[in-house]
Amino acid sequence: MVTGAAGFIGSHLCERLLDEGHEVLGVDNYYTGSRRNLADLLAHPMFEVMRHDITMPLYVETDLIFNLACPASPIHYQRDPVQTLKTSVHGAINMLGLAKRVGASIVQASTSEVYGDPEPAVQAESYWGRVNPIGTRACYDEGKRAAETLFSDYRRQHGSDTKIVRIFNTYGPRMRPDDGRVVSNFIVQALRGEPITIYGDGVQTRAFCYVSDLVEGLLRMSRTPGEVSGPVNLGNPVEITVRALAEHIIAATGSASTIVSRPLPEDDPRQRCPDISLAKSLLGWEPTVDLETGLSRTIDYFRTLLATPV
Ligand code: NAD
Ligand code: UDP
Ligand code: UDP
Numbered sequence: 001m002v003t004g005a006a007g008f009i010g011s012h013l014c015e016r017l018l019d020e021g022h023e024v025l026g027v028d029n030y031y032t033g034s035r036r037n038l039a040d041l042l043a044h045p046m047f048e049v050m051r052h053d054i055t056m057p058l059y060v061e062t063d064l065i066f067n068l069a070c071p072a073s074p075i076h077y078q079r080d081p082v083q084t085l086k087t088s089v090h091g092a093i094n095m096l097g098l099a100k101r102v103g104a105s106i107v108q109a110s111t112s113e114v115y116g117d118p119e120p121a122v123q124a125e126s127y128w129g130r131v132n133p134i135g136t137r138a139c140y141d142e143g144k145r146a147a148e149t150l151f152s153d154y155r156r157q158h159g160s161d162t163k164i165v166r167i168f169n170t171y172g173p174r175m176r177p178d179d180g181r182v183v184s185n186f187i188v189q190a191l192r193g194e195p196i197t198i199y200g201d202g203v204q205t206r207a208f209c210y211v212s213d214l215v216e217g218l219l220r221m222s223r224t225p226g227e228v229s230g231p232v233n234l235g236n237p238v239e240i241t242v243r244a245l246a247e248h249i250i251a252a253t254g255s256a257s258t259i260v261s262r263p264l265p266e267d268d269p270r271q272r273c274p275d276i277s278l279a280k281s282l283l284g285w286e287p288t289v290d291l292e293t294g295l296s297r298t299i300d301y302f303r304t305l306l307a308t309p310v
Contacts, residue, residue: 001025001104003054003095004068006033008175009109009167011041012211013066013218018044025060029053031083032071037174054091055083058098064222065106067095070144072111074137074265075180081139088143089150096154096162105161107222108151110231112168113141117269124275125166125231135267148231161226165218168235168274172211172294173301183208183295186246187302190255200264202243207273209236210294213287220283228282235274236287252295 002017004010005026010033017024018041026038026049041047052058054069070087071077077084092108099106115123116131131141151162171183179185189196217234240248246259279285 001027001060001062001064002066002068003027003091004033004070004109005049006030006035006037007068007072008037008172008179009170009211009214010068011037011174012172012215013068014038014041014047016215016219018046022046024048025050025062027052027054027058028069032073032076032176034176054094055086057094060098061102062098063102063104065095065099065104066109066218066222067092067106068109070109070140073180074140077140078136081136084139085143088140088147092147092150096150096160099162100154100158100160105163105222105226106151107163107165107218108147110148110164110166111140111144112166112233112235112272112274113137114145114148114166115272116141117267118271121271122237122273122275123233125233125278132267136265137267152229155229162229163221163224164230164232165221166231166233167214168209168233168272169206170209170211170214170235172298175298177302177305182206182242182245183298184302186249187253187295187299188306190249190253190257191299191302191306193255193257195260196246196250196257197262198242198246198259199262199268201261202246203241204268205239205241205271205273206245207236207239208245208291208294209234209287210289210297213289217279217283217285220285224282232279232282233274233276234279234285235276236291237274237276238291239271239273240291248291249295249299252292253299
């Protein structure tokens with residue numbers, strides 16, 4: 001079972017699970033997801049999708065849950081911050097309750113945002129983070145932190161097989177053109193010949209992981225023995241400034257777009273780069289798709305999408 005199945009990462013995960021011969025139940029309330037992301041899977045005899053909001057109880061049968069339901073882009077998770085926090089907290093309680101009842105393993109899609117605006121240049125799982133609990137990003141960051149607490153306490157209190165991965169910025173086909181995150185924004189702006197909007201001075205950094213690599217990491221984590229709980233960082237540890245990303249995308253699209261500055265959003269982390277030593281040793285995992293290749297595939301996706309009438 002995959003919650004958030006109609007979203008960007010969820011749809012890729014469903015596709016990969018079906019390719020491997022599993023029966024898959026996708027659950028989504030279509031808050032930020034879209035049916036279009038699942039269009040190619042709907043006819044698959046082993047796939048079923050259910051419209052459901054995970055803040056409500058859910059009684060189904062499953063042996064493995066990937067809990068990905070949650071808006072992930074700042075503009076979307078800040079649109080209805082109370083709902084975002086409910087999705088992380090009430091949603092986690094319901095999915096953990098379900099996992100407990102049926103004896104399923106459950107993998108939580110946590111985030112590098114639990115580290116907040118980090119002090120260490122490279123963030124390892126041992127770092128506890130620096131999060132503003134009352135800022136505009138807190139509905140997401142603190143929600144994901146509370147979900148990690150719930151996953152840890154269901155393991156301690158009920159012996160549940162809970163697993164946490166902390167996902168760093170991931171990109172690829174099936175992001176929404178209006179998603180608001182940096183890779184999709186810059187590519188769509190470049191393809192439309194619109195100005196590329198850099199927030200702040202553009203010297204803030206991120207490290208971008210292509211979606212197929214991320215999905216591989218999620219699967220490997222789900223197959224670890226019951227005693228493995230994480231958290232485990234999953235990301236591509238090649239750090240790049242936002243300005244360099246913009247220049248890269250302008251070159252790769254051959255766009256005539258100019259670069260413009262926009263105000264830096266509140267609490268925007270200045271740096272972010274994963275330490276993936278644990279993922280390497282525990283899961284034998286590391287990314288295989290470099291930024292150039294991943295961006296080129298993503299640009300191809302958006303080029304086709306923007307040329308297709310809705
Ligand atoms: P997304 O917005 O494309 O997908 C999230 C999906 O969850 C959407 O289909 C949405 O409709 C669904 N959803 C939201 N609230 C729900 C609810 N209450 N009940 C049922 N469904 C609900 O985002 P994504 O990038 O695919 O992210 C998937 C997960 O991975 C999220 O939990 C996100 O926090 C996490 N994550 C993603 C990234 C990234 O860079 N993409 C980084 C860190 C963590
Ligand atoms: N729950 C669910 N599906 C199930 C079992 C439980 O959605 O198959 C929800 C239910 O709403 C419950 C929550 O998960 O309140 C937590 O379940 P748990 O058994 O941990 O605690 P309870 O609240 O039942 O004591
Ligand atoms: N960003 C930007 N222009 C945009 C969108 C985002 O400069 O049009 C910046 C944003 O301020 C942040 C970085 O790009 O510093 C990554 O933003 P995103 O929303 O993709 O993810 P997150 O901040 O959650 O890592």
